[in-house]
Amino acid sequence: MDKLKQRILNEGVAIGSDRINVDGFINHRIDTAFMDEIGQEFARRFEGVRVDKILTVEASGIGIAVAAARYFGFVPVVFAKKAKPNTMTGDVYQAPCMSFTKQTLNEITVAKKHISKGERILIIDDFLAHGEASKALCSIVEQAGAQVAGIGIVISKDFQGGKAALEEAGYRVETLASVKSMDNGRVTFCE
């Protein structure tokens, strides 16, 4: 998605050799018109794929998933919780999720009643790095006996290996911007 790549180059801020701050339009301040275009682009990429539900993880994934859902026929969005809230009663699916940026290990949680056997689930997230969050979401989908219809990512840092690992595991991964390298803070995209 050329417009996204351009905005990453113009507005993104490289932090060290592996992080990109896009908090001006994606994950702190949301450019909602642009987010709507991102949602449309995911629908275009997954055209013809049956999607019963979108699964993401709080917090930054939620706005993207809600924007995209409209273009998949207003399918429901489920967001995994990073901490199990005390209003969550009943059975849950959980999967461990290491955050390399935060150096923390979370157990992400989805109430069992919100994913059903046989459903085709599209996973959406803002970033893909080592693939930990996506792998955890795939695990939850599969624990429920549902199927991963695909994985849609706004920005993949391909050099961190998550995309390759997910594809190797057999998942279809669509990334709207794939970063090849971030040498000295200079972002280069894959072709």
Add this chain to the structure above:
Amino acid sequence: MDKLKQRILNEGVAIGSDRINVDGFINHRIDTAFMDEIGQEFARRFEGVRVDKILTVEASGIGIAVAAARYFGFVPVVFAKKAKPNTMTGDVYQAPCMSFTKQTLNEITVAKKHISKGERILIIDDFLAHGEASKALCSIVEQAGAQVAGIGIVISKDFQGGKAALEEAGYRVETLASVKSMDNGRVTFCE
């Protein structure tokens, strides 16, 4: 909003005497078509009010704010963070926010660059109880020299006093469903 009240009665689950679990359509699984209607309803309530930006707090507020933004002319959404991420550089506004349900005190954080002096900011959130989150968001808006254009809440538990306190402080508060009491798990709405 009658449809919302009906769904709370049909699908909401009262927990103890003061909590309502609406995770089936608002804050874990999101009914995105209904969320779109909620967004439209906020726009109807605040018709004629100048809104330059919507401010909410992660995580459950994000989907609501993004759905609403479309009906305010795709204004940007900013969501306050409950923990300051390590990709957040530069100056920030912070305000303390007590969660009575979780019994935790957070410092919610917004990067200074995302709220500008003179802006008219609409605050959106899923629940209003004691008003702690809304007060913290108002504080951040005012620290920035911006103005609170109004506060839009999906479900207010009026009996916990937050709505009255905010109105007393001079804010316009629009609640789509106002709960008067929750005696023995039976939800009664205000007229």
